[in-house]
Amino acid sequence: MSLVYATCASHAPGMTAWSEAAPADQKERLFHGFDTMRASFAASKPDVVLALTSEHWVNFFLDHVGAFCFGRADYYHGPVEPWLKVDKKRIPGDPALANDLLTHCYANGFEPNYSHEMAFDHGTIVPLNFLMPEMNIPVVPIMFNTLAEPRPTAARCLELGKVLRPALEKSGKRIAVIATGGLSHDPGETGHGHIDTDFDNRFISNMRNGDLAALGAYSDAELMAAGAGTMELLAWICLAGIMGEKGADLVAYEAVKPWATGVGIMSYSLAA
Secondary structure, three states: OOEEEEEEOOOOOHHHHHHHOOOOHHHHHHHHHHHHHHHHHHHHHOOEEEEOOOOOOOOOOOOOOOOOOEEOOEEEEOOHHHHHOOOOOEEEEEEEHHHHHHHHOOOOOOEEEOOOOOOOOOHHHHHHHHOOOOOOOOOEEEEOOOOOOOOOHHHHHHHHHHHHHHHHHHOOOEEEEEOOOOOOOOOOOOOOOOOHHHHHHHHHHHHHHHOOHHHHHHHHHHHHHOOOOHHHEEEEEEEHEEEEEEEOOEEEEEEEEHEEEEEEEEEEEOOO
């Protein structure tokens, strides 16, 4: 199997930009979770990282928004935010793998956009910084439109994951998959600061149970009710599609008020 590592992780910018604002016990549990994940990531010895991710009006605006965009660049720069307290780095890409995935998708009912230029903001950089701070392993990003209507449905994201799985298995490379975003948060909107722990717990339970029917049934309205940023969980749902009915393990979850986000980390057990 070419999949050697798979995880889901929130990308709240406060985790690096104002980490000291979080209650010490919550921060300790979350950072311990990331330490554990960094060790298992290193032990898996991946050749490349597939990042199921999103951005915040850095690469795309209303003149051109697609459901999914695959990065085909030789390298990426990030973060774009100087206040994130993460050093800007040049991150290698893997255009050959990106092309293989695109070709496979086009042959199997998906025609995603693609780009040879892409910058990373906190949506991609924060989890990568915790898992591979050296940023020295090639990354293939798949950007999900979580911002502008119409967005891809949860069912469509789940199906994309199912379509990607055989292409990933066919690759001779050791592939780590990271899904970023979520959980409940409403950044800069009327509900900013509200964290819907009931929603988060139900969603986490669906991921733990590998309940693909429940994950694929989420509507825009259900996700948006937990905050506009909750749409980022489309990437988690796509990873669930890749993993089939295999359940994810909960590493840590904290409703961190100063970060205005339900912060979660989940992982899948895979043989190296």
